Amino acid sequence: MLGGYIHDLEPGDVLKPVRYVLTAEQIAWYADANEEDGDWFHSDANPWGKTVRPPTMIHSDKMRILEANVDKERRIAGMTGEGPDLTSDARIHYEYFAQQHSPAYVGEEMVVTCRIIDKYIKRGREYLHYYMEVHTGDGRLVTSYNDLTLLRYQKAE
Amino acid sequence: MGTKLLETPAPLAVGDILIGREGPVTPKQLVDYGSGFLSSAIGRPVVVGANIHTDVEAAKKSGLEAPIVDGMLSTNYLSNMMTRYFGRAYVENGSLRTKFIKPIPALMDIKVRGKVVRKTMQPTGAMRYTLDVWVEDPDGNMLVVGDATVDTP
Numbered sequence: 001m002l003g004g005y006i007h008d009l010e011p012g013d014v015l016k017p018v019r020y021v022l023t024a025e026q027i028a029w030y031a032d033a034n035e036e037d038g039d040w041f042h043s044d045a046n047p048w049g050k051t052v053r054p055p056t057m058i059h060s061d062k063m064r065i066l067e068a069n070v071d072k073e074r075r076i077a078g079m080t081g082e083g084p085d086l087t088s089d090a091r092i093h094y095e096y097f098a099q100q101h102s103p104a105y106v107g108e109e110m111v112v113t114c115r116i117i118d119k120y121i122k123r124g125r126e127y128l129h130y131y132m133e134v135h136t137g138d139g140r141l142v143t144s145y146n147d148l149t150l151l152r153y154q155k156a157e
Numbered sequence: 158m159g160t161k162l163l164e165t166p167a168p169l170a171v172g173d174i175l176i177g178r179e180g181p182v183t184p185k186q187l188v189d190y191g192s193g194f195l196s197s198a199i200g201r202p203v204v205v206g207a208n209i210h211t212d213v214e215a216a217k218k219s220g221l222e223a224p225i226v227d228g229m230l231s232t233n234y235l236s237n238m239m240t241r242y243f244g245r246a247y248v249e250n251g252s253l254r255t256k257f258i259k260p261i262p263a264l265m266d267i268k269v270r271g272k273v274v275r276k277t278m279q280p281t282g283a284m285r286y287t288l289d290v291w292v293e294d295p296d297g298n299m300l301v302v303g304d305a306t307v308d309t310p
Contacts, residue, residue: 020200023200025200026196026197026200027197029193029194029196029197029202030193030194030197032189032193033189033190033191033192033193033194033196033197034190034193034194034230034233034234034236034237035178035186035233035234035237036233036236036237036240037159037160038159038160038161038162038237038240038241039159039160039161039162040162040240040248042159046162046164047164047245052248054233054236054240055236055239055240055247055248055251055253056229056232056233056236056253057197059194059229059232060194060197060198061198063194063195063198064198067198076195076198076199092228092257093227093228093229093257094228094256094257095254095255095256095257096228096229096232096253096254096255096303097252097253097254097255098252098253098254099251099252100247100248100249100250100251100252101250102249103248103249
């Protein structure tokens, strides 16, 4: 179910796409956060002649699209301390699987789409499977991504 | 300027080991990660709040003994390693899968590694490298496991 919390999402839910223009600052913040000091992500001195975003940056897109679709939770606001306290409902990212299809460059429009593939309980723990794609505004596929998240993490007895 | 990345893939054979980041992830690095990641997602500089990665009480509230490293940070260490070994090809067509099988406590010494397990010629003429990738603790126990592929010209 859209419009609630992340744990309300159900298989078949299609999230409202998010569009934004990729900036050098967004790339630098992301790269620096991940200790990626490679010159390709901090300047246009690279094989493409334009600053490119790191291959894993679809994870940042996941935050963007959840923020836009999971109205009650406001995950980003919660993580910055500006929104609801979510520490009692911690989640653990369990699996990341991204396939790159083309680089994305500073100044390009990114279009992020996401749908919920599955939700299931295994060994008493509930998992949510997201499938995402990021295209450029003119339709070029940049990254496809499968994400498995453990909901409501509590230490096993 | 930071590290100069190489466009051309490193010459690698089946069985070769890739060496990535080594050492502890400090609490400051966890805050820097959360803040930078969120700033990127929001589009303005912010500082991450209390969560299981940045705050002892928040971690304990979720049944953890101490803050843990965000799984995506270890994934990024693996991705950084792949970029350094495979250059342009990894950015253009690489894949990376990681499973976070054990929590990584802050300050634990970790090693980021990869191993070439297969090289297969593709119909396009590209050479596909398939790798096992992982993050291990000081005793060699696996914390993050996964695989990666890259098609090189």
